[in-house]
Amino acid sequence: MANVDATTKSAFDRAEEIKLLANEAFKANKYTQAIDLYSQAINENSQNAVYWANRALAHTKLEEYGSAIQDATKAIEIDPKYSKGYYRRGAAYLAMGKLKEALKDFQQVKKISPNDPDAAKKLKECEKAVLKLKFEEAIAVQDSDRRSIADAIDFHSIDVEPQYTGARIDGEVVTLEFVKKMIDDFKNQKCLHKRYAYQIVLQAREMLRAMPSLVDITVRDGDHFTVCGDIHGQFYDLLNIFKLNGLPSEENPYLFNGDFVDRGSFSLEVILTLFAFKCMSPSAIYLARGNHESKNMNKIYGFEGEVRSKLSETFVELFAEVFCCLPLAHVINDKVFVVHGGLFSVDGVKLSDIRAIDRFCEPPEEGLMCELLWSDPQPHLGRGPSKRGVGLSFGEDVTKRFLQENNLDLVVRSHEVKDEGYEIEHDGRLITVFSAPNYCDQMGNKGAFLRFKAPDMKPDIVTFSAVPHPDVKPMAYANNFLRMFS
CATH class of the missing domain: 3.60.21.10 (Metallo-dependent phosphatases)
Incomplete structure (x- = not known):
């Protein structure tokens, strides 16, 4: 049994070491390299929500918002109370112009971290943006009826x-x-x-x-x-x-x-x-x-x-x-x-x-x-x-x-x-x-x-x-x- 634990421990340790390298690559704006390294960390330990959420952020930097949403969703599945998972997914939805989906995620962030002023501020901005969108949708003219400007x-x-x-x-x-x-x-x-x-x-x-x-x-x-x-x-x-x-x-x-x-x-x-x-x-x-x-x-x-x-x-x-x-x-x-x-x-x-x-x-x-x-x-x-x-x-x-x-x-x-x-x-x-x-x-x-x-x-x-x-x-x-x- 001890042997299995040692193997598991070494995999976890390796994963942590690789994550640190990935973080360095990310800081140097080497996002493709960061994604590769986070993937290696995930291979060593797929049950760590942080690796998935970090990889989601690197995907966002490369405008790969579909992949970012998948990774952030996986982070949330592993740890439903991990606010960064919702935060990363909300940011990716936002970048795609999917404001209503983004709003749901930022509401979750606020629920998990009620005293985080940054989360509160972003939620407020998101609510404003969704209201504006609803207003624009309400007054929009059908394309077929629109006169050419x-x-x-x-x-x-x-x-x-x-x-x-x-x-x-x-x-x-x-x-x-x-x-x-x-x-x-x-x-x-x-x-x-x-x-x-x-x-x-x-x-x-x-x-x-x-x-x-x-x-x-x-x-x-x-x-x-x-x-x-x-x-x-x-x-x-x-x-x-x-x-x-x-x-x-x-x-x-x-x-x-x-x-x-x-x-x-x-x-x-x-x-x-x-x-x-x-x-x-x-x-x-x-x-x-x-x-x-x-x-x-x-x-x-x-x-x-x-x-x-x-x-x-x-x-x-x-x-x-x-x-x-x-x-x-x-x-x-x-x-x-x-x-x-x-x-x-x-x-x-x-x-x-x-x-x-x-x-x-x-x-x-x-x-x-x-x-x-x-x-x-x-x-x-x-x-x-x-x-x-x-x-x-x-x-x-x-x-x-x-x-x-x-x-x-x-x-x-x-x-x-x-x-x-x-x-x-x-x-x-x-x-x-x-x-x-x-x-x-x-x-x-x-x-x-x-x-x-x-x-x-x-x-x-x-x-x-x-x-x-x-x-x-x-x-x-x-x-x-x-x-x-x-």
């Missing part, structure tokens, strides 16, 4: 004050001179006059609305084409991409693959710059929708608050409308399929099925459109649940079949921070590209973009590091409640 705006009737010294658009045409002046003003943290902001966003809306849900791009032999991943409001890093690779033009075209906004606190500058280039020259820049080009995400992760602070409430509605016009995927030279998230929960999806998606809406919680925006690759074959709690995970076999059935060579997607700014998976058939270096000022990752040259269309990968930006923290405009957790 764009149709109600006449930017020509807005006067520009004589003391305004910023960039100006002469007449109807957005020129390169204007875009350069606007970028310079943004660099110096000056605002664009709302007349010109309206003009850019409305013109971009017209162009995007006219495009199909799946856009075909042709690159002539000898010419090149650049694909960028998530920018997430990191305006100064966007300018660095242009410095390294040239401004967008007919001869130097770009595709930005979604998640232009949120998290970084210069999202408005990013989106106005990208939209202005689109207005200047439609074939110089292509834009795809990401999961963050949606009302639900913008409400939580900062874009809505930033637009309200820098422009107005009308612009909040206008951007929400324009984001619903963004195409969902691109195919370059009939070879490269580019999409923000990933592939599908069913086999046999053809490019024609993607073309047929009616995309002019907020992203649904399931189906092809949701999966295009939210899915992630996984290292093993087949399909699995999403670590994010939305979409799914898909294996190399799924990628290979999709490419074969559609006569394509490569999937390029974004959506996930990568240490080197990119990752090649699925036997070279899938590349993740992420263009926000030192994401949220804390991940220490590089950014990357891909340059394709026709006719062979093999990707040339360029990586780069973060550049300094003015002292405005990421998430500065985010939902007050979410900021309490970051």
Whole structure:
């Protein structure tokens, strides 16, 4: 018997030692490493709620909210009086915009720790957020009945004050001179006059609305084409991409693959710059929708608050409308399929099925459109649940079949921070590209973009590091409640 106890004890001791290493990795922002180590601790001792709750927090840091909820739930099962389990799960629900579920968990935290002032404060904020949500739901107009906000705006009737010294658009045409002046003003943290902001966003809306849900791009032999991943409001890093690779033009075209906004606190500058280039020259820049080009995400992760602070409430509605016009995927030279998230929960999806998606809406919680925006690759074959709690995970076999059935060579997607700014998976058939270096000022990752040259269309990968930006923290405009957790 003593022998068994010794074995058990040594497993418990090993688990504790591994947990301490995991905590160190977590403190160093090495969240993937922390998850691996917490998993090893759990293998040694699966009945310790702390390991599960700590791993849940590390998943949250990597935006793997589905996995965080699973781990926190396991911690609660092991110890129903462990307040951190509810706390971690509540925070993950919150990050997904599931406020009502979050509220239940924070009520439990308060019940277990009635004298904890921090728990009381967070519960109060959560109650406020749920009340606000209920009020918004009550006054919301059905999409089918909603009048377009764009149709109600006449930017020509807005006067520009004589003391305004910023960039100006002469007449109807957005020129390169204007875009350069606007970028310079943004660099110096000056605002664009709302007349010109309206003009850019409305013109971009017209162009995007006219495009199909799946856009075909042709690159002539000898010419090149650049694909960028998530920018997430990191305006100064966007300018660095242009410095390294040239401004967008007919001869130097770009595709930005979604998640232009949120998290970084210069999202408005990013989106106005990208939209202005689109207005200047439609074939110089292509834009795809990401999961963050949606009302639900913008409400939580900062874009809505930033637009309200820098422009107005009308612009909040206008951007929400324009984001619903963004195409969902691109195919370059009939070879490269580019999409923000990933592939599908069913086999046999053809490019024609993607073309047929009616995309002019907020992203649904399931189906092809949701999966295009939210899915992630996984290292093993087949399909699995999403670590994010939305979409799914898909294996190399799924990628290979999709490419074969559609006569394509490569999937390029974004959506996930990568240490080197990119990752090649699925036997070279899938590349993740992420263009926000030192994401949220804390991940220490590089950014990357891909340059394709026709006719062979093999990707040339360029990586780069973060550049300094003015002292405005990421998430500065985010939902007050979410900021309490970051």
